[in-house]
Amino acid sequence: MLETKIKNTVRDVQDFPKPGILFKDITPIFHNQALCNDIVNEFAARFADQNINAIVGVESRGFLFGFALANKLNIPFILVRKAGKLPFKTISYEYDLEYGSAKIEMQVDEIQKGWNVLIHDDLLATGGTAEAAAKLVKMQEGNVAGFAFVVELDFLQGKERLKRYSDNIVSLIKY
Secondary structure (H helix, E strand, O other): OHHHHHHHHOEEEEOOOOOOOEEEEOHHHHHOHHHHHHHHHHHHHHHOOOOOOEEEEEOOOHHHHHHHHHHHHOOOEEEEEEOOOOOOOEEEEEEEEOOEEEEEEEEOOOOOOOOEEEEEEEEEOOOHHHHHHHHHHHHOOOEEEEEEEEEEOHHHOHHHHHOOOOOOEEEEEEO
């Protein structure tokens, strides 16, 4: 079962990025190509018939499976990055994190008006970063078709924060 394989591979890192945080590290997954393929195939199966025009991947771990999924679905992949990292004219959104604040950006010519956009990141915690990405999609007159995460920390209830953008929220594993 995919959920068991992922849970057996994700590594817990105590006190990262600050004391008291138990970080769920997905990087060991990238040593298992069969598992990587299974993850991409699972996301593809869940979203294949949903009329998605593009996938937004949130820096940086959202790029990894997001790009592979976009390729599998034969649709564009759009980068959402930390402020100052994209070379062309951008729009930005500033938001609060569980342990600080951040600002993310997207290039202005990435989303066509009316596009259905899937937002992907590796992990859903409080939902702040995914919500910020959704705001960028809406600023470019796109529709949020859904959210895709490898890991969800459901005790932080980030899914509730995202439901105003879409009820289509997929997490492959939950803690």
